[in-house]
Every structure is written in structure tokens, then in C-alpha cells.
Amino acid sequence: MSKFLMPSLGADMESAILMEWLVKEGDRVSKGQIIAEVETSKGVIEIEVFEDGIVEKLLVKEESECKVGEPLAIIASDEKKPLHVEEKHESKQPVVQETKEEQIVSEPPKPTALHVEQEARLKISPAARKKAGETGADLSKFDPNDGVVQLSKIEAASTTEQEEPTKIESKSDTHIEKNSGMRQAIATAMSRSNAEIPHYYLSTSINMTPALKYLEELNKKRSIKDRILPVAILIRAVVLSLKEVPELNGFWQNNSHQISKEIHPGIAIALRKGGLITPALLNADIMTIDDTMNSLSDLITRTRGGKLRSTEMTSQTITITNLGDLGVESVFGVIYPPQLAVVGLGAIIDSPWAEGDALCVRKVMRATLAGDHRATDGRTGGVFLDRLNHYLQNPKELL
């Protein structure tokens, strides 16, 4: 028997709302099965169970907020219980009762904790809440046990504070608050990145004409829906380059450089309503170009539909950001901690290009790399960009 805990779906996540259980008590689950949907600041994520077993007890109600690490369910080990359940399928009463008793014994602190939380809810009058909103008074300063927070308390508090900055802050806040959850998540991660990670930046121009020509030839033979988009070859080229320069693929954790064997590039995907998510294209290293294309389409669709899985939110080993569609020529990314690097891909534009002694026009893309200088040096990054260039000059190798 083990507890299924609220997973951390990002270095910056503190809690999430369990939106829906996709299993019920008594259900048999297997490793990797999606058993719940949780809503984080980044959207709705499907979360997977990490072992085989039987859902013995769901500890958390739907639509309740849970901290990372909080037990969500009890999963009974698969060994005896399933037999019981299956055998006594007709008269499952005893089994259910048995498990119930066990839970009561094993989970007494849970309900009390909930009660305390309910009792501790701050009561605040509407007028006081409105005033607090106007003055930017900090409601967390009030003790729920001191009774209702009324206008007089807020007024008293704001006369003691009365600072100009709070007022200005509350005014300028209004815009940001709309997607504050995600904005806050990005803000936290990126502040941490810039504070902790010494970045180095490299940039190189890549002649994309050979790759695009090759792609054109390839697509000619294919039906429209099977066609490969340039972004797929770019990702493929990054992944293959990472295989040769694995130092950039992994994490900097506990002051040590950890190289990941699998390559799960996080693909920066802009959401239509604003904000950005970088879900992982899982196991991109063992994909063909077609797999890459298909998986990418699927990933984008699910990201925008808010249907990502927890592993996709947590497994990224490197980030690829492509601002080419906006005509941006070079992107110098900020590394998402604890990753080691971010690859930036700019727009493919017609540029003057020297070949031998001749000057000609080619499709050119700027590829950049921001690396964590604690883990790697510019030289490693340089090798990576060189390999990236190599693959894009020799597109046949991408298949």
C-alpha cells in the first residue's frame, strides 16, 4: 500500500487544484495510467500513477486545492487485494469495509487538518474587502481568529501603512492579474534562472536552403496530411546534435551536472489566451522524423486544449524556443531551471550568403544557444551549434 502524492509539475509549483478523478475507489490502475486531472497555473494537466495497484481510497475531493506532496489517494499493492476484489466481485461488501477501516486508522490527521483550514478562513466584510482592494492592504496580516475583518480594521491598517508605492502597485496590477497564475509561475522561474544561472550565449547563421529543398522534395511525394513542416526537421536536428553533445541535455542540481540519457526537449508553445508552456516532446531521441512531426502536432493540440500529462510537464531536459513565425531573427533564451541550456531558433529569411567566391541569396536561420556556464563552456555549445549546422546541411541524415 502506498500513497499517491500530488506531484510537482514544475520547479515553481507549490499547489494545484485536483479537478477530476478519472478513477474511482476499487479501480485497478497500472503504471503510467492517467488517473486524475489537476489544474496548475499552467493549465489542466493529466497526472499518472507510478505503480500498479488498486485505488483503495481517494483522499481528496474534486476541485480542492492540494499542496505538492500531499497524499491524494491510497494505492493498494497489486498482490493480494486484486484477487480479493475479483474473487468477491459478487459480494464485495466485506472488502470495502475492510479497506475503509484501514483508512480510518491510517488517515486520522486528514479530516482534522481540513477542519482547521475551514475554521481558519478569514471572514471579511464586503466593504472591507473592497477597501482593501483599493488601498492594497494585505489581508494575510489579519488573524482569522480575531473575528470579522471590517472596514474599520482595514482603515486602521492602511493609515499605519499609507505608502504611495502600494497604491501605485494596486493600480498597475489590474492588467497583469488576469493571468497572474501563469505569469507568476513564469516570473518565479525566470527570476530564479537569471539570479542563479550564469548564462553564456552563442549564435550562428545556418544556411537552410539544403534542408528546405530536401523537405520540399520529400513532401512532394506525400499527401498533405503526411507532410513534414520545417519545425520538425529543426527539432530533429537539435535532438541528433544533442546525442553527440549530451552535456547540454540534462540538469544542474545540487551543484552537480547531471546528464540525461533520454532526450525530452521542451517545446515552447504560446497559448492563444496568452502565456507560454514548454511541454516535453518525450523520447524525441528515439523518434523518426515522422514520429517527431506527429508527436509535435499532438503536443501542440493538447497544450492549447489544456490536456497535458504530468510527465510532459516535468521531464524536459532542454528547451527549444522558436520565434521564427514572428519574424524574429535571433532568440537569446533564458534557461528554465534546472535545465542546462535553451536553443533559440529565429526566422528563416532570405539573406545574402557567400558560397566560395560567389555571393548569393539563401534561406538563412539564426540558431542560438544559451548555456549554463556552471555545467558547460562555450566550447561545448559551439560544438553543438556546429553539429546542428552539419545536420541541416545534410538533411538526409535527419531521417
Place this chain on the structure above:
Amino acid sequence: MDNTITYREAVREAIRKAMSEDERVFLMGEDVGNYGGSYAVSRGLLDEFGRERIIDTPLSESAFTGAGIGAAMNGMRPIVEIMTVNFSLLALDQIINNAGSLLHMSGGQFNVPLVIRMATGVGNQLGAQHSHSLEGWLSYIVGVKVLTPATVQDAYDMIGLALSDPDPVLVFENSLLYNSKGSLDTKSTPIPIGKALVHRPGKDITILTYGINLFKALEAAETLAKDGIDAEVIDLRSLRPLDDETIMKSVAKTHRVVIVDDGWKSGSISAEIMARINEQAFYELDAPMARVCTLEVPLPYAKHLEDAAIVQVDKIIEMAKKVMVQS
């Protein structure tokens, strides 16, 4: 010119003035002629205006209210007197299905310029069938206006306002107010229908009321003032339409509300007012709104039980203090 007269005289003067100025105006109801009205409001009018304009009717509220509607639709300006609000229930069909509906049902072709006066109010040991305040309930009706004059000035002004309104207007005269005295300025411009009046400005708590309870609320406010609570007392004057603007303005100032209503609590005008404040001024509230209403019993006859059932000054004071310390 100022002079002090009773509420009863003010109503009578208003009717007399209207009848003198406009020959389409007439009064009908039970005992309004020979007997001079059960509350003596129309005493003397029969001699002055004759049987064609001061009409005694049979005991049939539905019939004479219906007759009033017909007369109004045909260009007359009838004042129908219903002896007490309890009896108006017999005329509800006429009030709702005809008076309140005809303008809409005729596509705006027929107004019903009818005035219905009723005695209302609790107290005076009249028993359950003669002593209720159903004006909140009648305010539910679409198509009519509901006025509740509390002061002598309003008793006088509102008859004129009601008669000049093209639509049916119900005027609720509290029977316990008929003997009350006040100054009357017959030359002043009447405050229009649908406008509430701040009788006593205050900053700590709003007491919303109408009719006779205005005076209980004002008395309560004086006592509250001694305890350092500055109550604002508002006379709603009109229960339909309600003056949302004045109500919300006051709530935004005091952030606390007590509603004093002669009716029963459940489904009352006080419930409607609470709902509106919730809709329009929720974020102005600093404490839950409270009500002082008549207990939910048919009004008892016995004096001590009757007193216990109805709104009293000390109940208003108690409730206001409770709201003030609410936490």
C-alpha cells in the same frame, strides 16, 4: 403657508382640493358617504359634493374596484377607498388582472388612471382580519404604483400625485397615523412618486422604513445617537417603484443596514430591498443586513401579544446595535 393639521384632515383636504379642481374626480367605497368613511376621512364631503361624487358602495370590493377601473378607462379620475388592506384581497383580481395589466394588454392604448386608497397597519387591537400590513405584498404587482405616506405633508401631496399619474396607484394610509399631527405646506412642490427621503442624515447605519415605522425609527435613532451611533433614517415613501438610488447612496455612506417593515419577514418588501442591496451594493456592506418585522403570526388581539408581535422602538434599537457590533 404653514399650518398644523392631522393626517386625516390632510387626506381629506387633498381629496377636497382634487374634487374642486377637477370634476372628473369622485370618491367611492364602503361607508364613505353617509358615515363619513370608517376612519372619518371623507366626513363632510357628501354634503359638499353630493351623492354623484361621493358614492357609498355595497360590500363588494371586487365590484366597486372594477367599476373604478371602468370609470378610469372612460376618462374619469376615481378614488376608490378600501376599508382595510385585508379586504383588498377580494379585489386582487381586479387590481392585478385589470388595473395592473390593461395598459400592457392594450398595447399601450388604455391607461387606468385609478387611485385606490386603503387603510393599513398593525396595532390597536383590531384582530387578525383588520390589522395587517400587506402593502409590501401588493408591491409585488406589476403595473401599479404603491405609495405609503407617513407624514401629514405626504398624506396631502400623495393624493394629488396619485391622481395625476396615468396609471393605477395604491395609496396605503396607516390607520394609526390618522390622528397624528404635522405641519402642512399646501403651496410646496410635492416630492415625486418613486423618491425616498432622508429624514435624518447619519453616518453609521442606515435605517430603511416607511409609513408609521418612520416615527419609531426616528425615535430609535435619537436613542442610538445618545449611545454614539449616528443612524440615517430613510422614508422609502414609495414601495413600487423603490428608490434604489437613494438606498444605495446611503448604504455606500454607512455600510450598514437595518430595514424596518410592518409586514411579515418571509417574502416581504424588506426581503426585496435586501436583495437589491445585495445586487447593487454588496461591496459596500460592512455587516450582514438586518430586519425588524412583524412576527410571523396572524396579528393577535390581546394587547400584550399584539405589542410583542409588532415593530417597537426598542426592537429597532436592539437590532441596530447588533448590526453595529457585528463581528
